[in-house]
Amino acid sequence: MFVDSATILGQGCEPSVKNSEHADGTSPATPKRKAIALFSGGLDSILAAVLVHRLGIDVTLLHVQHLWSGGEASRRKIRAAADRVGLTLRIVDASNEHLGVVRHPKHGYGSAANPCVDCHIFMLRIGKRIMEDNGADFVVSGEVLGQRPKSQHYDALLDVAAESGLGDRLLRPLSANLLPDTLPVKEGWLRRDDLFSLRGRRREAQVMLASEFGIEEYPQPAGGCLLTEKAYGARVFDAFEHMGRDAVTRDDFTILGIGRHFRLSDATKLVVGRDQSENEALAGFASGRVLIEPALPTVGPAALVEGAPSEEDLELAASVVARYCDHEDAAPINMQVTEGKNRRVVSAEPLDADDARLRGWRIEPKAPGARRFARR
Ligand code: SF4
The missing domain is CATH 3.40.50.620 (HUPs)
Incomplete structure (x- = not known):
């Protein structure tokens, strides 16, 4: 036909x-x-x-x-x-x-x-x-x-x-x-x-x-499958590289679709929520990860730290999360860090919004020849 x-x-x-x-x-x-x-x-x-x-x-x-x-x-x-x-x-x-x-x-x-x-x-x-x-x-x-x-x-x-x-x-x-x-x-x-x-x-x-055939209602073609999206793909391949393919779990694949992702070091990744629903979703995956949130009264995102972060990694992660909190100057912000049953408050200096390292840490499809920034 x-x-x-x-x-x-x-x-x-x-x-x-x-x-x-x-x-x-x-x-x-x-x-x-x-x-x-x-x-x-x-x-x-x-x-x-x-x-x-x-x-x-x-x-x-x-x-x-x-x-x-x-x-x-x-x-x-x-x-x-x-x-x-x-x-x-x-x-x-x-x-x-x-x-x-x-x-x-x-x-x-x-x-x-x-x-x-x-x-x-x-x-x-x-x-x-x-x-x-x-x-x-x-x-x-x-x-x-x-x-x-x-x-x-x-x-x-x-x-x-x-x-x-x-x-x-x-x-x-x-x-x-x-x-x-x-x-x-x-x-x-x-x-x-x-x-x-x-x-x-x-x-x-x-x-x-x-x-x-008299079929009037049907979905319009649109991306649909997250696996076809380049931004998601970059996160998947980063996870494969740093965790090993077989270690990436169903939860990990789900988290890869939420928030902003930063590769802070080979051992540490940071995921920062972009809105209330993402903050709640990330908080739901806190088990086995480190949860960072602003301590009240500051308002800001929830974030997960994955991998095997050192104390220095956690300080850096808190500074990145502080950059996305509601604040008017560069004064340190109290951030709540929760690891399992342990909860503590640390003071974090927000990174400047224009800090070029933020872009370098972001896990996203890179232009050919683009370089990653060092941690500090
Ligand atoms: S991976 Fe390809 S074939 Fe499978 S659901 Fe996604 S778009 Fe469809």
Whole structure:
């Protein structure tokens, strides 16, 4: 199927008679074919699942949850999207296993800390397991050829199908006619002509197809996965370098998404909250770390010190946190330092807001050739 509007509007929209009934309207002896459709809640995954369902396949949606797939608010949206298209949704929490994919991706990372090729393989393997457990016949994915340069080019799509173990039991209905035929077509469960030839990053064809299917509500494409963000990626790689990949825990990955991060030394990192919600979130991770806050009546951020800070490191960290407190001059500020059950107050001289070391300590994507500043 072509990607131009006339073709999209003309095809692929009516249920095929192949799987559910004979041409004369009588029921076939063979049971209805079943598919598991990977479901992110994004438009492509909605369209792929709905298309295959409309072609007469019994489709169950599968959402694979991991640390970067969003919290409960995101799952509510996914459930609502499944309800709108009237398909059964299954959510599988694979957060812990997925950490291994992020720590050790066989195919490496994209432009940040996003191991997209391995991540797709991981999700498809879960799809395969659910397919087998449920006696389904194939797995559906909304991937579109060429939509992502590194993970969705022609060879990558074939490699991912093979490495997932699905082989030709993986159908990408939106680009199926640009890829080798898979089992559902070879076996005649679906007709090739009912599938599509979408390619590239443009969204017009999908938007038209959504309109044709009567799908009015769907999320707009936006970053979404934190792993694709360069600032977050810089923090992930810093943590890998200083802690060791396998030592970076689920909590650590969560903290990497909160606040300003400063690498004060090989042994010490400081995370400073930027607003009330971040301050509260950081305070919630104080166990096993050092919590620094301004002592009343000063108002300012909560901060965590991670690693193995020396007394000198803690003094420096308190001065950095003091720089972000509400104060009018460079006079020392009393800062409360909490380590486990021990709490003490130290006097910290706020660093000047223009102190160039602050920029050097910040963990962020560095321009080529940029240098880090010494601690003092
Ligand atoms: S963008 Fe994130 S969730 Fe999506 S495949 Fe890449 S790493 Fe996985």
